[in-house]
Amino acid sequence: MKKFPTNLISNMFYTIFVVSTIITLFIVYKDIDNSFAIKFVIGYVVFLMLFIFYFIVATVNNMRKVKWVDIIKRMYRFISTFVLLSGTSIIYCYFFRQTEIDYYRIFHIALGLSLGIAFFDLAFSSKKNVD
Incomplete structure (x- = not known):
């Protein structure tokens, strides 16, 4: 049986x-x-959910092939980006907005962006590029 590429x-x-x-x-x-x-x-919304699930599975699958040193570098990039984005957003809201700071919104946006920055390329990597 032939494997589907x-x-x-x-x-x-x-x-x-x-x-x-x-x-x-x-x-x-x-x-x-x-x-x-x-x-x-x-149908597009359902497909979009499946597409996001595929991205997550592909990222986890390609992450298994990455060396530990690269995973540690990515985690460091994730943590530093999360702290930087969260801190910047909190400072911006504190000085330039007069309303109450919405920490829930700030941390969710920072989490999503930092995950994307640190791990997004793993969803598109092939076996040649991951090693």
Whole structure:
């Protein structure tokens, strides 16, 4: 039995994502209101959830192939970026906004950005680039 290449699966996911994003943006921008458009947008949201799940699985799978030294460097980059982004946001809100500081929002945004900065390239790495 022949093994299905993961590059082909990845390229199919990316192509479907780009095409369906363009179609969904067109549907939303033109305010098209029929049953097919609504079903397409709902299908797009489901596909987007599966696409995010695929990214997480691909990142974890490629992370297993990375050397420990590189993982430690990435964790250091993650922690330092998280602290820097959180601190910058808190200082900005303290000095420039007169309302109460929303720590929940600040830490979630900083967490997502720092995870993306530290580990995003692992979702796109192949076996050649990871080693």
